Amino acid sequence: MTEMDSAMILAGVVAGAAPIVLAAIGETITEKSGLINLSLDGSILLSAMAAFVVSYKTQSLAAGFAAGAMTGAAVAAIIAVFSIYLKLSQVAVGFVLALMTRDLAYFLGNPYSRIHGPQVTPLPVPYLSDIPFIGPVLFQHNITVYGSLLAIGLSGWYVYHTSYGLKLRSVGENPVASYARGIHPHGVQMIHAIIGGLLVGLAGAVFSLSAKPGWGRPQGAEGTGWIALALVIFGGWNPVKAAAGAYLFALLQVMGIYFQGWFPSIPAQVFQTAPFPLMIFILVLMYASQQESVRILAQNRPWLKSILRFFSAAAPTALGKSFHQQ
Amino acid sequence: MAGKALHPVTCPLSPYFMRIELHDIHKYYGVSRANYGISLTIEPGTIHGILGENGAGKSTLMKIMAGIIRKSRGTILINGQPADYCSPEQAMKLGLGMLYQDPLDFPSLTVLDNFILGQTSTVRIRKQAFQCRLNRLSEQLGFSLNPDAPVKSLTIGERQQLELIRLLAIGVDVLILDEPTTGISDLQKDVLFNALKALAAEGKSVILVSHKLEDVENLCSRVTVLRHGMLSGNMTRPFSTEALLKMIFGTPPLPPLLSPIPPGYPILVMDTVSTIGGRCGLRNCSTQIREGEIVGLAGLEGSGQEQFLRLAAGMKKPTQGAIMLNGIRIDGRNHYAFKDKGVVFMPTARLEEGLIPGLSIAEHIALQNNRKGFGLQWSESLQKAEQQINWFHIKGTPNSPVETLSGGNQQRLLLSLLPETPRLLLLENPTRGLDVESTHWIWEQLQRHRLRQAGIVFSSTELDEILMIAHRILVFFDGRLTMDVDTKQTNIHELGRAIAGKH
Numbered sequence: 001m002t003e004m005d006s007a008m009i010l011a012g013v014v015a016g017a018a019p020i021v022l023a024a025i026g027e028t029i030t031e032k033s034g035l036i037n038l039s040l041d042g043s044i045l046l047s048a049m050a051a052f053v054v055s056y057k058t059q060s061l062a063a064g065f066a067a068g069a070m071t072g073a074a075v076a077a078i079i080a081v082f083s084i085y086l087k088l089s090q091v092a093v094g095f096v097l098a099l100m101t102r103d104l105a106y107f108l109g110n111p112y113s114r115i116h117g118p119q120v121t122p123l124p125v126p127y128l129s130d131i132p133f134i135g136p137v138l139f140q141h142n143i144t145v146y147g148s149l150l151a152i153g154l155s156g157w158y159v160y161h162t163s164y165g166l167k168l169r170s171v172g173e174n175p176v177a178s179y180a181r182g183i184h185p186h187g188v189q190m191i192h193a194i195i196g197g198l199l200v201g202l203a204g205a206v207f208s209l210s211a212k213p214g215w216g217r218p219q220g221a222e223g224t225g226w227i228a229l230a231l232v233i234f235g236g237w238n239p240v241k242a243a244a245g246a247y248l249f250a251l252l253q254v255m256g257i258y259f260q261g262w263f264p265s266i267p268a269q270v271f272q273t274a275p276f277p278l279m280i281f282i283l284v285l286m287y288a289s290q291q292e293s294v295r296i297l298a299q300n301r302p303w304l305k306s307i308l309r310f311f312s313a314a315a316p317t318a319l320g321k322s323f324h325q326q
Numbered sequence: 327m328a329g330k331a332l333h334p335v336t337c338p339l340s341p342y343f344m345r346i347e348l349h350d351i352h353k354y355y356g357v358s359r360a361n362y363g364i365s366l367t368i369e370p371g372t373i374h375g376i377l378g379e380n381g382a383g384k385s386t387l388m389k390i391m392a393g394i395i396r397k398s399r400g401t402i403l404i405n406g407q408p409a410d411y412c413s414p415e416q417a418m419k420l421g422l423g424m425l426y427q428d429p430l431d432f433p434s435l436t437v438l439d440n441f442i443l444g445q446t447s448t449v450r451i452r453k454q455a456f457q458c459r460l461n462r463l464s465e466q467l468g469f470s471l472n473p474d475a476p477v478k479s480l481t482i483g484e485r486q487q488l489e490l491i492r493l494l495a496i497g498v499d500v501l502i503l504d505e506p507t508t509g510i511s512d513l514q515k516d517v518l519f520n521a522l523k524a525l526a527a528e529g530k531s532v533i534l535v536s537h538k539l540e541d542v543e544n545l546c547s548r549v550t551v552l553r554h555g556m557l558s559g560n561m562t563r564p565f566s567t568e569a570l571l572k573m574i575f576g577t578p579p580l581p582p583l584l585s586p587i588p589p590g591y592p593i594l595v596m597d598t599v600s601t602i603g604g605r606c607g608l609r610n611c612s613t614q615i616r617e618g619e620i621v622g623l624a625g626l627e628g629s630g631q632e633q634f635l636r637l638a639a640g641m642k643k644p645t646q647g648a649i650m651l652n653g654i655r656i657d658g659r660n661h662y663a664f665k666d667k668g669v670v671f672m673p674t675a676r677l678e679e680g681l682i683p684g685l686s687i688a689e690h691i692a693l694q695n696n697r698k699g700f701g702l703q704w705s706e707s708l709q710k711a712e713q714q715i716n717w718f719h720i721k722g723t724p725n726s727p728v729e730t731l732s733g734g735n736q737q738r739l740l741l742s743l744l745p746e747t748p749r750l751l752l753l754e755n756p757t758r759g760l761d762v763e764s765t766h767w768i769w770e771q772l773q774r775h776r777l778r779q780a781g782i783v784f785s786s787t788e789l790d791e792i793l794m795i796a797h798r799i800l801v802f803f804d805g806r807l808t809m810d811v812d813t814k815q816t817n818i819h820e821l822g823r824a825i826a827g828k829h
Contacts, residue, residue, distance in 0.1 A: 173434055226481060
């Protein structure tokens with residue numbers, strides 16, 4: 001493989017992962033507050049549809065992105081209100097909404113199927129895009145890809161280096177203790193459900209306006225929501241690690257195409273589905289890293305220790321439990 | 327300074343001067359009443375004790391004062407002004423802060439993050455400044471806390487110290503401490519009590535909730551006793567233990583009488599057993615437990631006792647060494663193999679490891695029923711539950727979910743679920759958080775099993791309890807079994823030294 005080839009593969013990975021990165025970061029932020037937005041798969045589709053239709057009608061990409069983000073935020077707000085204030089099961093509401101929003105997207109989007117609409121154009125960054133290798137990998141994309149890169153840095157900074165991020169983590173960990181310290185757990189959860197929903201909605205908009213432009217059934221975004229949910233776990237509820245997981249997933253998918261060329265005797269389906277068993281394998285690794293017998297094994301093996309440290313992460317303690325004030 | 331008497335300290339010149347009066351406080355949960363018409367006054371610059379049995383309403387009253395529970399009726403006056411607050415945030419602004427029985431903190435976050443939380447609202451956190459403040463305060467009070475350690479690696483005592491410092495940093499003038507001496511070592515208790523005395527001398531008010539008479543008598547200048555959710559009486563120093571006991575219990579309970587019987591054949595033998603986990607694991611532990619013997623495990627929390635109990639119960643596998651049960655080697659097998667041989671383990675965390683929240687008493691009994699078959703024998707289970715409730719004096723009905731029972735009643739239920747003839751009972755802090763009466767009752771019940779030649783091993787943070795009940799005492803320090811001695815051949819001072827590692 002030449003340098004050109006590998007630069008092209010990596011550029012494809014960075015571009016292809018952009019919506020997954022946004023969705024995984026959004027869901028991580030929501031789950032950090034203790035809420036689970038299980039509607040991701042449907043909400044991405046509904047936002048993709050809304051973004052495409054609005055940008056088609058208004059001929060404005062900005063309006064399209066705004067519509068996508070608002071749609072994601074609205075679905076997230078429904079789940080948050082139902083679980084925080086009406087004390088319903090987040091999992092049940094989220095799951096029902098996942099199915100409902102998907103069908104709603106197909107139903108409402110049907111008149112706009114298979115038509116040509118506005119689409120984001122590439123915008124190479126001046127000077128930076130001329131750097132050999134790094135230029136084509138990172139700086140010859142459109143604005144949505146730059147946005148996904150920016151989101152990684154911003155989310156990591158927000159969650160781990162600001163007082164708001166600290167409050168967010170505290171609520172996901174122990175909402176009663178947060179309340180005792182003058183933090184309002186319900187408010188924090190509500191806000192972060194909406195922020196997470198905005199990012200999920202943007203992910204949908206990125207699909208229909210850039211990554212897989214247009215609307216149809218299937219759109220091509222199907223299944224991404226479930227992957228993003230798995231990536232949150234893969235990343236150990238750390239938005240930066242979740243984004244890294246998104247790139248790994250995209251790399252596996254892109255490599256599948258190449259492997260197909262190199263090993264023509266193996267059926268193409270093997271490479272297409274390979275990322276999914278691999279995700280499960282990584283979850284097994286994460287589980288193993290929590291086991292005492294594995295820790296004993298790692299005691300005198302520094303390399304194993306560092307792998308375990310990467311994979312050892314715990315969910316926010318109060319994830320999925322609702323907080324009631326007495 | 328657990329043994330030294332303290333005189334009331336007042337400092338009228340202090341800038342913080344908070345006099346709190348509670349008037350006719352009521353709190354109802356549905357029909358049951360947790361507080362019923364309680365009035366009391368907390369003078370500034372004093373340490374005020376609140377005594378009472380489990381379920382007397384102490385914690386509820388304190389949580390009302392801290393704003394985390396809303397009162398049903400009544401008024402709170404601060405310096406004569408009615409203060410109508412209903413959240414911890416507002417209570418803290420007024421200067422009231424509470425240290426909860428189970429520290430309300432964030433185990434997965436670092437000490438510094440725990441300290442900062444609730445104190446800052448700027449976007450960027452000035453970590454440096456907070457770290458200085460944390461170090462300065464902990465130095466002043468004689469604590470040593472590593473700001474970068476995760477809180478889950480700390481002992482309960484250290485977590486309390488962190489909370490105490492945090493409350494002081496946000497400028498609390500009235501400190502409420504709910505059972506602060508449960509689960510901490512004597513050394514940590516001394517450090518804590520010295521800090522409290524210093525704070526009271528500065529003019530802050532300290533409210534100490536406890537069911538340990540000794541602590542309250544040593545530290546407080548005034549005591550209020552609650553009983554069945556009502557005010558039972560007040561007393562100022564000097565205290566009369568007799569009178570206090572009468573206020574707490576009505577009639578003073580008798581200590582349990584345990585007649586020693588000669589121990590029989592060994593049930594459990596451990597030969598140079600090691601394991602990892604917990605704070606320091608367990609290394610090279612060799613001992614045996616005989617029939618009809620009660621063995622007490624002493625040591626600071628996390629010194630190896632919990633590993634010992636879990637190894638003996640088959641919940642953990644040793645990394646080296648051999649465990650024999652009834653003369654047969656059993657290490658490497660799982661908990662069920664141990665259970666088949668009559669080993670019973672009762673962990674500290676009743677609701678997490680011992681009982682199943684959400685299921686009722688009758689359902690627990692039905693689960694216990696070994697008879698095979700698909701259908702549940704409901705009438706039988708209900709009948710048995712009724713019988714056990716009467717026999718074990720559990721306050722509840724067959725259909726009460728276990729999480730609605732009080733700590734003492736949960737422990738009674740666990741006892742009622744024990745098999746009829748266990749060989750070896752492993753009890754982790756069996757009387758933790760229980761009042762004197764419940765403690766005695768539990769030991770009387772356990773006595774029954776011992777008379778049937780069962781071996782009993784228990785851990786406790788109360789040296790007095792171990793000395794009173796155990797035939798033999800094992801002391802753990804830093805993951806090692808450092809002392810194995812007959813109770814008759816030792817005393818509290820020797821044990822105290824061994825626990826602190828000065829052997």
